[in-house]
Amino acid sequence: MRKLIYTFTVSLDGYVNDRKGSIDWSEPDDELHQFHNDRFRELEVSLHGRRLYELMAEYWPHVPADAPPILQDFAALWTGKRKVVFSRTLTDVHWNSTLVSENAVEEVRRLKAEGDGDMEVGGAGLAASLVPHGLIDEYQMFVAPVVLGGGTPMFPSLDSRIQLRLVETRQFATVVFHRYRTA
Template sequence: MRRLIYGFSVSLDGYINDRAGNIDWTDPDDELHQFHNDRFRDVEVSLHGRRLYELMAEYWPHVPEDAPRIEREFAALWTEKPKVVFSRTLTEVHWNSTLVGANAVEEVRRLKAGGDGVMEVGGASLAASLMPHGLIDEYQLFLLPVVLGGGTPMFPSLAERLQLRLAETRHFDTVVMLRYLAE
């Protein structure tokens, strides 16, 4: 069965974007960017909510040729990687993406059963819909030294406690990564 990872850059107060939806405060340095590029190579399928897909599709397929090598590398990885986009409002997706408008929980169960590699989920709303069903196996928080005071929380309000076990910490120059496994 595939493992599903939910990872995001997150503020000290638990937000993945600010009140205006901006993520400009998450700009990774080269060390962290390379880590994300290397990690993304191991992902078989990337699951996106609508908002994250639109944000990624707005930038990564259009990275200029004179952009830094590390950005061009991720752009190639992102456009080539199989993606499943969950949306009830989009009518089409591009760049090796499949659009799913039906039940995300059932589709993710099917995708997890379809292999033994790694998938990632991107998008707080999509991840929030999967958490109560125990579909996320690993959580990766890239903790940045900023307090936003509001925005989109990485974790939604849940009816039941989500028990996690710390599996790894890693210090980068700009962030601390906390990796947790679901129990």
């Protein structure tokens, strides 16, 4: 069965973007960007909510030829990676993507059962629909030293707690990485 990983850069107070939707406070340096590239390279499938897909599709397929190699590498990874995009409003997707407009929970259960590699979920809204169903196997947080005071929270409100086990930490120049598995 595939493992589903929920990953985000998050503010110290738990937000993935600020009140205006901006993520300009989370710009990775080269070391962190390389870590993201290497991690993304290992994934079989990347699950995207509509907003994240649109954000990524606006930039990564159009990286200039003179961009730094680390950016070109991620652009090639992102456009080539198998993606499943969950949206009720999009009518088409590109760059090795499949569009799913109904029942994200059931589709993710099916995707988990069809393989044995790793998948990631990107997009706080999509993740919020999966977390209460126990579909996330691992949480990866890149905690940035900023307090935003509002925005989109990484975690939805829950009826019961989720017990986690810390399995890895790593300090980068700009963030601290925490990796947790469900207990």
